Amino acid sequence: MSRLTSLPEWTKLSELAQAIKPAHMRDWFNDDPSRPEKMQAEACGLFLDYSKNRINDEALDALIDLARAQDFEARRDAMFNGSHINTTEGRAVLHTALRNFSADELHVNGEDVMPAVRNTLDKIRTFTEALHNGEYKGYTGKPLKQVVSIGIGGSFLGPKIMTEALKPYHQHAVDVHFVANVDGCHIKDVLAGLDHEETLVMMSSKSFSTQETLQNTQTAKQWFLDGGGKQEDIAKHFIAVSSNVKAATEFGIDEDNIFPMWDWVGGRYSLWSAIGLPISMALGYEHFEALLKGAHDMDTHFQEAPLKDNLPVLLGLLGVWYRNFFDAQSHVLLPYYHYLRGLPAYVQQLDMESNGKGVTQPGEVVDYATGPVIWGSEGTNGQHSFHQLIHQGNTLIPADFLLPLTVPNQDDTHHAMLASNCFGQSQALMQGKTFDECYADLSDSDMEASERERIAQHKTMPGNKPSNTLLFEKLDPYTLGSLVAMYEHKVFVQGVIWDLNSFDQWGVELGKVLGNQVLDGINGEQSADAFDASTQQLIDRFRARNAPE
Known part of the structure; x- marks a missing residue:
């Protein structure tokens, strides 16, 4: 048993999860209409409704206790002050410095960066x-x-x-x-x-x-x-x-x-640096700076807000809750805004490259699940394809719905339809549709009772599928900056709880090294002894087809 899973906080969460699993969110909403007011948070232009989650106050408090047992606040502060928290490469992690608009100095190895x-x-x-x-x-x-x-x-x-x-x-x-x-x-x-x-x-x-x-x-x-x-x-x-x-x-x-x-900025955190020059060239520097300012304000929120009101902390804790105590293997992002359609791919790299790890900071092989598979697509397209699996599949897939309240050159009919689908999908995932409801819907049909029962069974949706809804006034540069920084910090929260180094990527590095070796093999500059039999077979077939004439 690992250190993490032997913690009393972990044991308590396991017990709470077992008690909560039989409960249905539909009943919670019926019993407490004020639930959404209690389960919301807002900062930096983002509004989060997390009431459609299979969690109660006791479980949320227990998740916060687990984060503190993993020394979360001290580790968060260590990142912001330039400590070498990337322990396998001996580096600081300071993408936050790239959007730091304070007058404070920030030292790495004794030098103000x-x-x-x-x-x-x-x-x-x-x-x-x-x-x-x-x-x-x-x-x-x-x-x-x-x-x-x-x-x-x-x-x-x-x-x-x-x-x-x-x-x-x-x-x-x-x-x-x-x-x-x-x-x-x-x-x-x-x-x-x-x-x-x-x-x-x-x-x-x-x-x-x-x-x-x-x-x-x-x-x-x-x-x-x-x-x-x-x-x-x-x-x-x-x-x-x-x-x-x-x-x-x-x-x-x-x-x-x-x-x-700088070596204290990882590639997946580098858009805030000169890597973001194409953003400035496309939008103008003022908008690039607004992007940075939105991220900076989210950094401040992440550092200062109480954990129970902290957007990245809440999302990170919910991610741990589902990954470790509900066996959720993936998480879906559903932006209901065409221009934001690339966000799932961005967060996919951010999350999976950071927390797709199986060894803790001290080098202990984990005995618990870590980073989930991140995927998604823009709404409403996904509703006509993979939403089927989320609604009626037997795998739990938590979802993030994202929607701007207004869009440029707004067509009220289009945007109202978009919003109605976004809210309707999250409602359907939570509420579902019972067998009795489906059976009653078929009451006017000519079906015999046995056929009605059969079809009603196919139409039944269990509901109780968790989701977050993130709303923002509009997707301007400032808001996008705060949104991306929020997901960065969410990933950090989960990495701290799982005791991972979220800032190296040795799996990526291995692929680069082997890719270069294989290229040498294709060019005839590497002996066959360097490769396994399967790889050499593939190289031979490629060389045979592409040999110089």
Whole structure:
């Protein structure tokens, strides 16, 4: 038995879960109409209704006790003050410093990092303004109107999804295109529609050697040279976010156009850094800064709000409740707003890369479930596909519903229909429909009693399926910043309770290393002894089909 599962707080939660499981939320609402008023929280433009959860005050208090038994508050403070909480890599975790608008110093290894952060923000502002006003020009003197942002993982997903989510705020000074997949079809399709004289390529890689990112950047470089540019012109058309200044300058990038990265910022937390430059280029710096300010205010809320009123804490505790005491293996995100459709993919990486771990901080193999599978899609599309499984499947899948109260250029009919579906789905998941109700619905049919019973059984929905509903006035940059930071901190809460290092990703690193080895094998630069028989067979078949003629 692990330390966590031997805690008295864990035992108490197990007992409470067994007592609560037979209860139905429908009865709780009938018995206490004021339940929603008691189970809500609000901060930084976000309103959370968590009343449709299979939890009561006693269980919530017990979850808070478990968090405190795991020293949550001290670990939270350690993250914000720059302690090396990424213990396997000996690093601080300070994505919060990137959006810190206080005047406080923040020391890492004895050095105040805030001047460098502020200088980078000034550099982002200056570059964005020069690009937008046409001052920054290409080698032929033309203003640059197209931006190709090349990255992978967090250096791609964060900027892309934030830019998509804030489409109503685009400035249209430049068009930003995102490329991540090393499949050559993607980069070639993007470049095919562009004029190299008016295109800026941004390469995001801390090492300047990430396989997919470097290959796509090399392809873009060749495209630029084939179009008529020369090696010395690279400096005006390529920029980088990287720690490897030497490699970037050897590539041809002007050192003044290399934006810094720090080892205390992980990729999936990097959109707040210069990795977010494409957001600034698409929206304008003022909106990028508003994104940061929303996240900063959520940081403050996370640090200061009582745990029972704390949005990230509440969501994190509910996640632990279902994962560990109800055997929920996944969690679904359902944004009812088209521009926010990428959020499930963003949180998927954030959560699964952070807490998809099976070893505690001290190196103990866990004997309890950790990170869930995160998935989802925009409403109402999912209602016509996978919602069926959530409603009538025998696997518990907690859900987050997200909805802006107003949208740009609002069509009241469309938005009312969208909201009605969002609220109706959460109600249906909680309430369900009993066999008797379904049987009564068939009373006017010509079916015999036995057939009515059979069909009613198929129509019955058990309900009692938990969900949270998050409302916000509108999805502006500030609100999106607070929303993303809230999910970041939710993941942190769960990682603390499970005693994980939520800030390394050795599983990702292994895949990179083996991918490079296999590439050597495909190129004939690695002996067959390096691979298992199956992998070598696949390499041989690929080489046979792609051998030079």
